[in-house]
Amino acid sequence: MADGRVLARVAASIRARPVARAAALLLLFFYSLAVLAPLIANDRPYFVRDASGAGGGRWPLFESLSRLEVLLIVLWFLTLAALLFGRRRWVLAVALLVALVFGAAPGRATLAPSDWKERIAAGEFEAQSAVFPPIAFGFAETNLAESYRPPTWLASAEISDAGAYVRGPRAPVPDPVTGVVPAPSPVPVRAGEPARNSAWRHPLGADSLGRDVLARLLYGARVSLAVGLLSAAALFALGVLVGAAAGYFGGWIDLLLSRGIEVVLCFPAFFLVLLVLASADPRVLPPAVSIAFVIALVGWPSVARLVRAEVLRLRDADFVVAARALGASPLRALVAHVLPNALGPAIVAASFAVGGGALVEAALSYLGFGVQVPIPSWGSLASESHHAGHWWLQLFPGLAILVSVAGYNLVGEAVREALDPRLAGRREGAR
Amino acid sequence: MSRFEAGARREVLLDVAKLSTRYEGRGGSVLAVDAASFRVHPGETVALVGESGSGKTTAALSVLSLLPRGGRVEAGEARFRGRDLVRLDEREMRAVLGAEIGVVFQDPLASLDPVHTIGRHVREALRGTPGLSWIARRKRAVELLARVGLPDPERVARAYPHRLSGGMRQRAMIAVAIARRPSLLVADEPTSALDTTVQAGILELFRSLRAEIGMGILLITHDLAVVAENADRAEVMYAGRIVESASVADLFAEPRHPYTAMLLRSHPSRASGARGDRRLESIPGRVPDPSERPSGCAFRDRCPLARGRCADQAPPLLPIAVGARSGSPRSVACHFDEEAPALLAAPVVPPRSPS
Numbered sequence: 001m002a003d004g005r006v007l008a009r010v011a012a013s014i015r016a017r018p019v020a021r022a023a024a025l026l027l028l029f030f031y032s033l034a035v036l037a038p039l040i041a042n043d044r045p046y047f048v049r050d051a052s053g054a055g056g057g058r059w060p061l062f063e064s065l066s067r068l069e070v071l072l073i074v075l076w077f078l079t080l081a082a083l084l085f086g087r088r089r090w091v092l093a094v095a096l097l098v099a100l101v102f103g104a105a106p107g108r109a110t111l112a113p114s115d116w117k118e119r120i121a122a123g124e125f126e127a128q129s130a131v132f133p134p135i136a137f138g139f140a141e142t143n144l145a146e147s148y149r150p151p152t153w154l155a156s157a158e159i160s161d162a163g164a165y166v167r168g169p170r171a172p173v174p175d176p177v178t179g180v181v182p183a184p185s186p187v188p189v190r191a192g193e194p195a196r197n198s199a200w201r202h203p204l205g206a207d208s209l210g211r212d213v214l215a216r217l218l219y220g221a222r223v224s225l226a227v228g229l230l231s232a233a234a235l236f237a238l239g240v241l242v243g244a245a246a247g248y249f250g251g252w253i254d255l256l257l258s259r260g261i262e263v264v265l266c267f268p269a270f271f272l273v274l275l276v277l278a279s280a281d282p283r284v285l286p287p288a289v290s291i292a293f294v295i296a297l298v299g300w301p302s303v304a305r306l307v308r309a310e311v312l313r314l315r316d317a318d319f320v321v322a323a324r325a326l327g328a329s330p331l332r333a334l335v336a337h338v339l340p341n342a343l344g345p346a347i348v349a350a351s352f353a354v355g356g357g358a359l360v361e362a363a364l365s366y367l368g369f370g371v372q373v374p375i376p377s378w379g380s381l382a383s384e385s386h387h388a389g390h391w392w393l394q395l396f397p398g399l400a401i402l403v404s405v406a407g408y409n410l411v412g413e414a415v416r417e418a419l420d421p422r423l424a425g426r427r428e429g430a431r
Numbered sequence: 432m433s434r435f436e437a438g439a440r441r442e443v444l445l446d447v448a449k450l451s452t453r454y455e456g457r458g459g460s461v462l463a464v465d466a467a468s469f470r471v472h473p474g475e476t477v478a479l480v481g482e483s484g485s486g487k488t489t490a491a492l493s494v495l496s497l498l499p500r501g502g503r504v505e506a507g508e509a510r511f512r513g514r515d516l517v518r519l520d521e522r523e524m525r526a527v528l529g530a531e532i533g534v535v536f537q538d539p540l541a542s543l544d545p546v547h548t549i550g551r552h553v554r555e556a557l558r559g560t561p562g563l564s565w566i567a568r569r570k571r572a573v574e575l576l577a578r579v580g581l582p583d584p585e586r587v588a589r590a591y592p593h594r595l596s597g598g599m600r601q602r603a604m605i606a607v608a609i610a611r612r613p614s615l616l617v618a619d620e621p622t623s624a625l626d627t628t629v630q631a632g633i634l635e636l637f638r639s640l641r642a643e644i645g646m647g648i649l650l651i652t653h654d655l656a657v658v659a660e661n662a663d664r665a666e667v668m669y670a671g672r673i674v675e676s677a678s679v680a681d682l683f684a685e686p687r688h689p690y691t692a693m694l695l696r697s698h699p700s701r702a703s704g705a706r707g708d709r710r711l712e713s714i715p716g717r718v719p720d721p722s723e724r725p726s727g728c729a730f731r732d733r734c735p736l737a738r739g740r741c742a743d744q745a746p747p748l749l750p751i752a753v754g755a756r757s758g759s760p761r762s763v764a765c766h767f768d769e770e771a772p773a774l775l776a777a778p779v780v781p782p783r784s785p786s
Contacts (some may be wrong), residue, residue, distance in 0.1 A: 006546070241742040318541035321497055325536075325609065326530035326556050336555070 013101035013418030034221035041215035043138035049129035143210035204252030205392035228358030239303025247311025310342035356406030450507035478662035533608030537599035550588030598629035677761035681754030
């Protein structure tokens, strides 16, 4: 570690690399979409006027937001503001907070399907005055007549009044379980929704229950992005704690912790995660949170080993002796002087672990061990149908996973360039 | 009247007596400091002089309880204002360090934490000061940086160590060490990593701070020029032992240990200044490995005076007549110390056993 603030150097490194910079911006965009998902995709209108004509109105979408949601959105804007304008030191703290809330939020299904569209259609409110979000579908809002409807901008997705596909080679698909071929039924277009054959109705298609894939992708981003961050943060914290204790105190503490590290490293991580998740109670912990912690529980040794090695190297460094010469206690010397210098490689490992965690979550959800229906995650979206004809159900969630994990790794690469001591020589040479 | 005499009537600040320090390692054990005794009085600068490996740094670290792993004080005591530092427990020692004893290390870049600003270093040093608020500490830190002669102290306080030059770093280190006005400053090779021109400024700073705070300074150095200009007394160490102890004036005028004499001969300012363009001489041989110290006098392999009993009797450090220049007590550990002053002038005699 050659110089000052770690975050400043990471930021400079990302800024200096166009690819990493684009990836970071894309991830920020993804995060914004995930946080703001209830404001972008919802079956409640922003505003609707009373039918009585008295001028009164309701704000159904905002009324439905839980306090947690509001806190999340406010925190996110604070984080963005800090990233854009502020001193960067507290960005990390805020971002971590966001991640934590993020992880907890999808577990509380406050955004269940509402009856607002029916109420508007019934004439309780003035239909023309209703202002709906850009995507007028909730993530759990079903429309069985549109089961497995392809993206609506495709010609093959055009549906007649009777509910049958007008053209296209695609015959109705039998249900994989029951074998029943669904009879065409007219597609109901509810209040606020785009027209039946509008390209904007289901731009990414619909799933088996006729739910809008785009809306589910947006909400699914919350779990998928949060689990990655949360697992990396937990893994980092645990690894630093164990690694620092082992490296600094040495002796039998080191012996014990090092053997512990080796034991955990021996476990086939993925199956351990499966085992724990199969026995975890989703009512106690939201599955997104338990997935993150289980990933952290098997992933911390890699960070712990790096921190231990760095602490061993630094505990007798001149500046640590100098701190002791000023009367600093061993704990203070560790926390204030050894650790800040020892964290570089651990931060690098943790930044790569974000993408790794997101991938593990996707795999778990794909296998059905992840978050519970109807809450979506990218992994569970991709497993919605295994039929080759339903390519949009596999392509779009898959792309989202691919792009976000690639983004994490590109940013991680920039972090590594900034912090890895092994690359220090190259850095100096480049100047 | 010399400064030493003035000091002698006052209390003794640091009184190290028969201090022995041993390093235990995989390669066996090494007695790095062997029964060293010296005193520092308030306002006095005492230099521990010797080549690398002579045990001078280990002696200082023993006093400060900052020995690296494997090092242990085996015997002796180090009384600092009446308390034996060697026997203080860790908590009591922490209260002394920083508050009453300040330390300046050789390499200021390595001794400053790269992830903290200079200002934070000074503020951390001020942490224990009672009744100093956070804001007051901030202000005091900048004042201290200004006091040690750093230009634009506000900006320096915000800078990270790698942004400063070597001399500025060492000034910052000194600001950290004197932050709580210690009564003793231990400076381990404070100028060895610096350019000569920068050295002079740092040493001048030490002198003015000593006058201002009235602290005693234990100066560890291998550089005789630094000793000549800054120290009141010098303790010459060789292979873990103090071989000569005298006021600086006496030492330079009439060295009584052959090692001191040859050190003076090998010094450029002495060689060219006092005796024209005489050839600069090095001391043949090298400091013996402490783990295989020869029998008798440790210096005999390199000593032109060595003969007879030097081989089997280690000379004890004994008082000799008070110094002619300062009138202060001096002592030396040599069987033939009266022949030593002649070595300054005499042509070089190769040692008996050059193998």
